[in-house]
Amino acid sequence: MTHPKFVVPVSxxxxxxxxxxxxxxxxxxxxTNPANIFLHLNMPVVRxxxxxxxxxxxxxxxxxxxxxxxxxxxxxxxxxxxxxxxGFGAEIEFLGSHLALRCRESKTRRLSPASxxxxxxxxxxxxxxxxxxxxxxFEYLLGECTMCSKSFGWHKLAGVHICENCGGDVRExxxxxxxxxxxxxxxxxxxxxxxxxxxxRIRASLHEDLxxxxxxxxxxxxxxxxxxxxxxxxxxxxxxxxxxxATAPSxxxxxxxxxxxxxxxxxxxxxxxxxxxTPREDAGYGMMEELGPVGLHLMPANADxxxxxxxxxxxxxxxxxxxALRPIGNSAQxxxxxxxxxxxxxxKHKLTDWTIDQALRSPEVRRISHxxxxxxxxxxxxxxxxxxxxxxxxxxxxxxxxxRIGIPxxxxxxxxxxxxxxxxxxxxxxxxxxxxxxxxxxxxxLGDRLFSRCSPTTGDESLVPLREAIxxxxxxxxxxxxxxxxxxxxxxxAWRHDAPSSTYVDALLVLPDQFEAKIGRGTVLPEFxxxxxxxxxxxxxxxxxxxxxxxxxxxxxxxxxxxxxGPGRRAVRRSVYAxxxxxxxxxxxxxxxxx
Numbered sequence: 001m002t003h004p005k006f007v008v009p010v011s012x013x014x015x016x017x018x019x020x021x022x023x024x025x026x027x028x029x030x031x032t033n034p035a036n037i038f039l040h041l042n043m044p045v046v047r048x049x050x051x052x053x054x055x056x057x058x059x060x061x062x063x064x065x066x067x068x069x070x071x072x073x074x075x076x077x078x079x080x081x082x083x084x085x086x087g088f089g090a091e092i093e094f095l096g097s098h099l100a101l102r103c104r105e106s107k108t109r110r111l112s113p114a115s116x117x118x119x120x121x122x123x124x125x126x127x128x129x130x131x132x133x134x135x136x137x138f139e140y141l142l143g144e145c146t147m148c149s150k151s152f153g154w155h156k157l158a159g160v161h162i163c164e165n166c167g168g169d170v171r172e173x174x175x176x177x178x179x180x181x182x183x184x185x186x187x188x189x190x191x192x193x194x195x196x197x198x199x200x201r202i203r204a205s206l207h208e209d210l211x212x213x214x215x216x217x218x219x220x221x222x223x224x225x226x227x228x229x230x231x232x233x234x235x236x237x238x239x240x241x242x243x244x245x246a247t248a249p250s251x252x253x254x255x256x257x258x259x260x261x262x263x264x265x266x267x268x269x270x271x272x273x274x275x276x277x278t279p280r281e282d283a284g285y286g287m288m289e290e291l292g293p294v295g296l297h298l299m300p301a302n303a304d305x306x307x308x309x310x311x312x313x314x315x316x317x318x319x320x321x322x323x324a325l326r327p328i329g330n331s332a333q334x335x336x337x338x339x340x341x342x343x344x345x346x347x348k349h350k351l352t353d354w355t356i357d358q359a360l361r362s363p364e365v366r367r368i369s370h371x372x373x374x375x376x377x378x379x380x381x382x383x384x385x386x387x388x389x390x391x392x393x394x395x396x397x398x399x400x401x402x403x404r405i406g407i408p409x410x411x412x413x414x415x416x417x418x419x420x421x422x423x424x425x426x427x428x429x430x431x432x433x434x435x436x437x438x439x440x441x442x443x444x445x446l447g448d449r450l451f452s453r454c455s456p457t458t459g460d461e462s463l464v465p466l467r468e469a470i471x472x473x474x475x476x477x478x479x480x481x482x483x484x485x486x487x488x489x490x491x492x493x494a495w496r497h498d499a500p501s502s503t504y505v506d507a508l509l510v511l512p513d514q515f516e517a518k519i520g521r522g523t524v525l526p527e528f529x530x531x532x533x534x535x536x537x538x539x540x541x542x543x544x545x546x547x548x549x550x551x552x553x554x555x556x557x558x559x560x561x562x563x564x565x566g567p568g569r570r571a572v573r574r575s576v577y578a579x580x581x582x583x584x585x586x587x588x589x590x591x592x593x594x595x
Contacts, residue, residue, distance in 0.1 A: 004040045009067020013121050018052040019106075019154060020122025025066035026157040034157060040065055048154035049106035049127075053078050053092060078104070080092035083303075091216065095124065097193040098214035102241040105129050109152035109160065110141040110243075120161040123196055129241045130219070132248065135190040138178040143243065182251040189254055192218070207264040209308055210317050213579070216240070217305040222257030223249055228271050229294040236297075263419045268309075269316040339368065339379040355389065356380075361426045364388050388424075394553070395424050395437035404443055406503025408572075409539040411480035412438075417526035418481050420446055420488075426530075435532060446484075447504040452509065453487050454496035463495055466508040469515040476584035477543060477577065479519050481526075485509075518546045526577075532569040534563055544580055555578070 010025035012018075015386050026037055034048045041061050046054060051062075056077040063070040078092040089099035110126045112134035125135050133140050144151045150170050159172050167521035175375035178186050179258035191198035193215055202210050210218070223236045226249065233237070242248040249257075260267035272294055294313060299308050340348065359365045359380060365388050366381040396404065400411050401421070415421045422442035427435060457463065485510070486492035492515065494508050501507035535543075537551045540560070544551070551571060554560045560579050 004065060006066055011068045012072050012076060013119070015123050015125065016076075016121050017124040018073070018126055019049045019109075020160055021068070021073070022048060022051065022062070022066065023075065023154065023157050023160050024121055027159045032157050034154065037065070047106055048157075049109070050075060053080075053101065053104070053106070060395050085144065094128075095194060096196045097199070099128075099193065099216045100237070100240060102237075103129055103216070105243065107153065108143045108243070109154055110143050111152060111160070111170050112139045112141055113135050113170050113173045113175055114139045116161045118491075120159070122160040125190065128193065129243045130239070130248065131190055131193075132243070132245050133178050133186055135187070135194060138183055138186060140176045140178065140245070142170065142173065142175050145170070178251065182255075185251045185255040185258065188258060206261065209278060209311065210261065210264055213304055213308065218261070220305060221308075222254060222261055224257075224297060225260035225271070226253045226257035226268060229297060232296055263311050265315065268312050269319070272316045329372045338382055340377045341380050341386070342380055345380050345382065345385060349386070349389070351389065357386055357393070358392075358425045359388055362388055362424070391439060392424055392437060396443060398436055398438070398442055401443055402437045404503065405446065406505035407480050408478070408542045410535060411478065413447070413531035414481040414526050415484070416530050417528065418485070420481070420484065423530055427532075442574055450484065450494070450504055450508065451496060453490065454494045456494045457498055457509065460495075462511060463509040464512050465497075465512050466494070466505055469510050469512055470546075472512075473516070473519060475519065476580045478545070481510055482519050483515070486518055528574055531573055533573060535573045535576060536570055540571045540576045
């Protein structure tokens, strides 16, 4: 039987994916729809990215159609490697690596503009969901067009380097790159699954108990160790197919995980022993008493990784003299003395749902949660809870803390981000500025530390108030945190005003020349982990050294982002800082021009 052939033959390039080969062949032969290719092969119409896992039997016909050798095309198909163990799901052989099928992305076409500029073909490495970067360029992959914001897919064939929605050339777009200090970790992770020679060397360096583990088990173990076994099995497996960089394991987390794999089993012993040394009432309930979070990862019992973990737990316990593990018992024993279900704690101590929710998030309040069932409540340690509630009652809200220290609102959040102040409450990406309670002791400690670094005034007329020095600073953002950091570290001299002052900052004096030399050359912007997403227009005006009316104009002109995309009541904090650093003094100049 003869098969149709494309006019322009195409063969796979080194490291090219099967979907990329077919897409490139179709583009070279003026095909724009994958359905037309499948019709030539008498195959059902499927997503182009799924051919490699579903149609290995059509390899010869596909090779004949695109003008390639079956021997060149066959390695690009992925053989099923299911281990028939409950909960594992489908697994495949990915270029010699044993991975979960869910680790491979078949719907979205992820691209690296820098690599496409070198050669415009789709790399097989870009199919792995847990690799968020290109191993060639170390550029983070794009899953959507930066021009039209629509996802790249395989439903149209306009060339792998062309956005099928707007026609934009991806090679002309840009993407963020992996930081230099993270590249060794990125290279190690990509080599483990893509470079068989490097992977062999990596495995040879592992402890003998780990060398037989397949690649997906090693990746899971790295995530488990990096999280201290705190992530549940479901979270660990999800981490391997999470394409969202914000929620997926960071390269720093992978680095910690691989370091602990190199130190196996001592690194794992250390984690298990911490739980073993925890007082009995702190251990998990409904499971083995001393085992803690690692217990969730010991099933299914016939799985290779579970066997390795069981051996590690057994060996670590033997070193501590523990020879047997005893289940806790029935549900009547789940509630221990000194612990309260969260619902009962709320009624007994007349607490609100918000207070209980905040207590559950606080590391100062010990808690027990059972992942296995709805009938098992979350327990709170009563003494810890009451101690934390007393701290909350004495805590300062954001405006009060600002007045006591003598700083604007944005500087207060910068101090929290830098660790100089302690936040008692934790809101997930809160949108309300000034929401949050600061521990009173941390504010008092900050003032005491500042004053301990100050010298008494000597009558030097060149001294100026710290507030005045910051106001006249050449930094794009008022350098409150940089100045406080420098005083606390002793790199910036400070004197204490003789007259009584209602705020810490107003009592401080500095030499203007020394201040500008130490602080005026720039400032480090915060990471915005604790700060609210939004900030008021008044606070944005203070940050940009301008008026609220100018902030409204910047919002109308879309120079800064707002909560509703237009001139809303609040501005997006990150965009205001970005504007300040990109256009220093521009807002001040705009305000002056309106006078």
